[in-house]
Amino acid sequence: MPEVNIFEEANRQLIICNACRYCEGYCPVFRAIEIRRDFSQGDVFYLSNLCHDCRACYYACMFTPPHEFAINIPKILAEARIETYQRWSWPGFLARAFKKRGITVGLAFVAAAIVIGLSLLLIPESSLFTIHLAPGAFYEVVPYVAMVIGGLILFFYALAVWMRGGARFWSETRSALREPGGFKALISSLTAALGLRYLQGGGPGCFYPDERPSSVRRIYHSLTSWGLLSDFVATTLAFIYQDFFHRLPPYPLMSAPVIFGTVGGVALIVGTSGLIWFKLRSDREPESSRAVGMDYVFLVTLGLTALTGMLTLIFRTTAAMGSMLILHLALIAALFITAPYGKFVHFVYRSLALLRYEVEQRQPQKHVGH
Amino acid sequence: MQEYDVIVIGGGNAALCAALAARHVVSRVLLLERAPEHMRGGNTRHTRNIRCSHATADQFFSGPYSEQEHLEDLIGVTGGPANLDLAKLAVRESSKLPAWMSAHGVNWQQPLAGTLHLGRTNRWFLGGGKALLNTYYQTARRMGICIRYDALIEDLVIENGRFDGVRLKSGDAEEFIRGRAVVVAAGGYEANIEWLKKHWGDAADNFIIRGTPYNDGMLLATLLKKGAKAIGDPKGFHAIAVDARSPKFDGGIVTRLDALPFGIVVNQQGRRFYDEGENIWPKRYAIWGGLIAAQPGQLAFSVVDSKTIDRFLPPMFKPYKADSHEALGSALGLDPKVFAETLTEYNRATAANTEFRIEILDGVCTRGLTPPKSNWAIPIDRPPFYGLPLRPGITFTYMGVTVDEKARVVDESGRPFANVYAAGEIMSGNILTKGYLGGFGLTIGSVFGELAGREAASNARG
Incomplete structure (x- = not known):
């Protein structure tokens, strides 16, 4: 049972960390370690999702391999994290995707293929490869109903599996500590998540891709997450324009949906490319090879989704619009069908881990000193 | 023929400070680190803070710490430094260190x-000693300092008191590197068990060396052979109690045990041998290495019960655990009857005590017991009982080479060598004679490293 081994190994390392504490200034993981003496499985699950993989602790540690203590916190927590992703995903045969990358890639391809196949089958060639300029142009290619129903099903499916996982995270990582809620804890954890507060290595930046700290990775990650949020806003605005103001797309370049969409799209392309570029060059020692594969699948899918979105915008007045739109929709389908079975899930568990951290740090604690 | 302005021998804090300071003055600086890259940095790897004088509180110091108070603390702990002028120099110059360190890339934390x-006297660098070293090595590289790892020094070539170069062994080949001045910052000899045996006999086999296995004292021996004047007790070392199950070398901070004042300490015969409640723990933990070194087999056991097990920092190694005194004695490999007797006597002598406060000298003491426990003495009577095996864990040795106020190494006649400097643990015996003041090892290394590097570089420039 690899899960037992990972858990035991994490436990062994965390006990050594707790006797050392030099990394306390880097991130919440170490401050969460210090208010514990033993580490239950739930504690390991919680700490593994609290870790942002900034790797400061790895380079600062005098006990990394080949030292016989063999401490490698970013790696063991990455491995524990994958266990939690699989454990809390659903259904079981798809949750295996976290260990078998083929399943994720397969799912993505099947979803994309269905969109493309159905389009080729159902959309008349005359409509697909001609220029559409009138309001509702996109719907000339793919009917509005098909787009909305397909999109909503995929979105709510992903959301449901995420929420189920989040609920399991919360119940399984509950510690013996009393945990009153708190508005301040919620706000602080939200700003920590949105601002990537802990991708800073305690100040100087992430130790990524190598031992020289820099803030570049945090910038790439911010571009990615804020780009995605911006595109989400664009989609929501377009929905409001259309269903409340009865204005059909395409919208002018200077309209809110297009501005949000373009800013988000460019940010996503730059952010995901940067993260992929960094990952290619990153130090192999503190990472889990299984996690890396999962990261690439997510980053590539997300980056291509943004790229095809931008291409649809660029070519929307040409005969290529139909093809670009189909490709974009195919990638959105791939992104959302794999959303519960790939790296996308990390935002759910990390946000909740940050909330748990903010809550437990606000309780009266008894620190045992040096 | 390779030639450098300044050659720095060593790879820890003092060596890096010397190399960085030298590079501000001259262009050709070579740092020779004996360890492989992943083990670079000597005992600095295990440090975490530095003691500095400062007039006012700031973001990282909780209050002022005057030079006067700093010097008094030093004198109080060491019983008087070997060279008061050098001690004053270290204390005075320490106030410039935070700014100097920040300027060379160091980050700080609470x-x-x-x-x-x-928190008032010492300043914490973010992530501890290895992070500090990583920063210094990156800065050194950026400044164009040449760094060589696995650099095993065969000999220093010194003619008529003047350093000419180093003979280096790389693989099977020998190599000579010429230098206009040298800074030796290569640490003490605490990892050289044979050397320790000269003073401690076979007991040294039972010592645990808390830091780098590379501090074998070869450069110290070389300097002494070349006529440098020794300073400090050759038998002296700083040692604390560590878990007996620790690795022989490099276990660092995680092997130390803070359990001792919470219970009693017995030797291999199952008997107590020293007052566990003599003084508050931060002031007294450093005497236990020497105390255990003097016990049979260099072994002792800290014993507590379930009342106190959660009150000290959780140890890395699980304590032995049993439900009766006898059973714990057996688990620890002691004569269970003698061990149980010791506990019974101790419990009788503490029967009236229930509560204690570890932060202060609370006067909760034993009655009619020898040796006494003067504070925090409550019965060990609530099972399960816990035992931790202890050995002396050696941090550093005191003996080194004598230096002057320019960090120049002094020969037996009292004259300084022309261009040989020393910094760090290898010369800390000029200031520390016994005892230790937390964070002061780095103070000495940084102040004298910077001084030695600067002086060596001006000397080399001529």
Whole structure:
């Protein structure tokens, strides 16, 4: 049972960390370690999702391999994290995707293929490869109903599996500590998540891709997450324009949906490319090879989704619009069908881990000193 | 023929400070680190803070710490430095260190939880000693300092008191590198068990060396052979109690045990041998290495019960655990009857005591017991009982080479060598004679490293 081994190994390392504490200034993981003496499985699950993989602790540690203590916190927590992703995903045969990358890639391809196949089958060639300029142009290619129903099903499916996982995270990582809620804890954890507060290595930046700290990775990650949020806003605005103001797309370049969409799209392309570029060059020692594969699948899918979105915008007045739109929709389908079975899930568990951290740090604690 | 302005021998804090300071003055600086890259940095790897004088509180110091108070603390702990002028120099110059360190890339953090008693006097660098070293090595590389790892020094070539170069062994080949001045910052000899045996006999086989296995004292021996004047007790070392199950070398901070004042300490015969409640723990933990070194087999056991097990920092190694005194004695490999008797006597002598306060000298003491426990003495009577095996864990040795106020190494006649400098543990015996003041090893290394590097570089420039 690899899960037992990972858990035991994490436990062994965390006990050594707790006797050392030099990394306390880097991130919440170490401050969460210090208010514990033993580490239950739930504690390991919680700490593994609290870790942002900034790797400061790895380079600062005098006990990394080949030292016989063999401490490698970013790696063991990455491995524990994958266990939690699989454990809390659903259904079981798809949750295996976290260990078998083929399943994720397969799912993505099947979803994309269905969109493309159905389009080729159902959309008349005359409509697909001609220029559409009138309001509702996109719907000339793919009917509005098909787009909305397909999109909503995929979105709510992903959301449901995420929420189920989040609920399991919360119940399984509950510690013996009393945990009153708190508005301040919620706000602080939200700003920590949105601002990537802990991708800073305690100040100087992430130790990524190598031992020289820099803030570049945090910038790439911010571009990615804020780009995605911006595109989400664009989609929501377009929905409001259309269903409340009865204005059909395409919208002018200077309209809110297009501005949000373009800013988000460019940010996503730059952010995901940067993260992929960094990952290619990153130090192999503190990472889990299984996690890396999962990261690439997510980053590539997300980056291509943004790229095809931008291409649809660029070519929307040409005969290529139909093809670009189909490709974009195919990638959105791939992104959302794999959303519960790939790296996308990390935002759910990390946000909740940050909330748990903010809550437990606000309780009266008894620190045992040096 | 390779030639450098300044050659620095060593790879820890003092060596890096010397190389960085030298590079501000001259262009050709070579640092020779004996360890492989992943083990670079000597005992600095295990440090976490530095003691500095400062007139006012700031973001990282909780209050002022005057030179006067700093010097008094030093004198109080060491019983008087070997060279008061050098001690004053270190204390005075330490006030410039935070700015100097920041300028060379060092990041800071608040004191670690549980170390607030040092928050006013000491400053914590983010992530500890290895992070500090990584920063210095990156800065050194950026400044164009040449760095060589696995650099095993065969000999220093010194003619008529003047250093000419180093003979280096790389693989099977020998190599000579010429230098206009040298800074030796290569640490002490605590990892050289044979050397320790000269003074401690076979007991040294039972010592645990808390830091780098590379501090074998070869450069110290070389300097002494070349006529440098020794300073400090050759038998002297700083040692604390560590878990007997620790690795022989390099276990660092995680092997130390803070359980001792919470219970009693017995030797291999199952008997107590020293007052466990003599003084508050941060002031007294450093005597236990020597005390255990003097016990049979260099072994002792800290014993507590379920009342106190959660009150000290959780140890890395699981304590032995049993439900009766006898059973714990057997688990620890002791004569269970003698061990149980010791506990019975101790419990009788503490029968009236229930509560204690570890932060202060609370006067909760034994009655009619020898040796006494003067504070925090409550019965060990609530099972399960816990035992931790202890050995002396050696941090550093005191003996080194004598230096002057320019960090020049002094020969037996009292004259300084023309261009040979020393910094760090290898010369800390000029100031520390016994005892230790937390964070002061780095103070010595940084002040004298910077001084030695600067002086060596001006000397080389001529």
